[in-house]
Amino acid sequence: MKVIYHPNFTDPGYSSDPAAREGRIQSIIEELKKDSDIEIVRPKPASRQELELVHDPYHVQSIKQRSDELYNMSKLSAGGSLLAGEHAYEGFPTFAVIRPPGHHASPDSSWGFCYFNNMAVAIEILRNEGKITSAFIMDFDLHVGDGNINCLKNSSDIRIMNPSSDNRSDYLRKVEKYLDKEKSYDILGVSAGFDQHVDDWGGKLKTEDYRKLGTLLRNFSKEKCNGKRFALLEGGYNHKVLGKNVCAFVQGFSD
Numbered sequence: 001m002k003v004i005y006h007p008n009f010t011d012p013g014y015s016s017d018p019a020a021r022e023g024r025i026q027s028i029i030e031e032l033k034k035d036s037d038i039e040i041v042r043p044k045p046a047s048r049q050e051l052e053l054v055h056d057p058y059h060v061q062s063i064k065q066r067s068d069e070l071y072n073m074s075k076l077s078a079g080g081s082l083l084a085g086e087h088a089y090e091g092f093p094t095f096a097v098i099r100p101p102g103h104h105a106s107p108d109s110s111w112g113f114c115y116f117n118n119m120a121v122a123i124e125i126l127r128n129e130g131k132i133t134s135a136f137i138m139d140f141d142l143h144v145g146d147g148n149i150n151c152l153k154n155s156s157d158i159r160i161m162n163p164s165s166d167n168r169s170d171y172l173r174k175v176e177k178y179l180d181k182e183k184s185y186d187i188l189g190v191s192a193g194f195d196q197h198v199d200d201w202g203g204k205l206k207t208e209d210y211r212k213l214g215t216l217l218r219n220f221s222k223e224k225c226n227g228k229r230f231a232l233l234e235g236g237y238n239h240k241v242l243g244k245n246v247c248a249f250v251q252g253f254s255d
Contacts, residue, residue, distance in 0.1 A: 001253075001254035002038075004040075005080075006080065025099060027242050032097070035251075041087070046075050046078035050082065051075070070115065080098035081118035082121060094229075096232045131186075140191070141191055142201055145160070159185070172216075183224065186225065189231070193234035194245040197210075201237065207245050
């Protein structure tokens with residue numbers, strides 16, 4: 001299992017929002033490093049040209065003008081998603097421990113601690129290079145990834161799932177049933193938000209549920225995406241449980 005990570009992601013200086021808070025990324029990496037089967041790979045920043053495959057040039061410039069720290073961190077996060085997509089295409093299950101998150105970033109706007117749409121950039125690069133023509137995207141963050149939808153809605157070959165239920169068991173059943181009915185795709189991308197945990201904002205899912213989600217998505221990718229799969233960190237804000245939740249998901253998601 002490959003994990004995309006750069007030490008710069010631990011720097012809280014780019015913003016004061018919960019996704020940037022000191023200790024958040026460290027809580028994940030400390031847990032993941034306990035797994036000897038994980039290979040950590042450092043990303044490079046995405047280029048402006050790569051960002052503009054998804055975003056209006058005005059939006060990219062607006063983020064740049066806010067601060068160099070924010071712009072550079074956001075480019076590095078998008079670069080992490082690109083690398084995750086590339087490794088997944090090559091057949092390696094990959095999880096990107098990146099920030100800022102991206103699923104609330106639309107072509108010409110952003111909110112919710114997001115600036116550039118990491119998932120859309122990764123998918124569009126793969127499509128632009130002729131490596132894929134279709135993708136299935138699962139977003140299990142507490143909040144619907146409106147940016148994913150806005151960036152990718154014009155393609156009939158991309159399906160986005162944002163599961164929803166007030167009941168924990170029903171939530172998992174819905175995911176399983178939906179995946180069973182889906183067709184085949186070239187790749188699976190996951191916007192992995194962990195803020196639905198019982199000790200986080202959503203107050204619903206347990207740690208073992210993230211392992212179950214990982215397993216369901218691993219099996220789906222093997223059956224319908226030739227095993228090609230990657231996941232990107234989105235939400236999750238309780239540092240005491242975040243690392244354990246990510247590890248549970250990664251254990252299910254890996255081979």
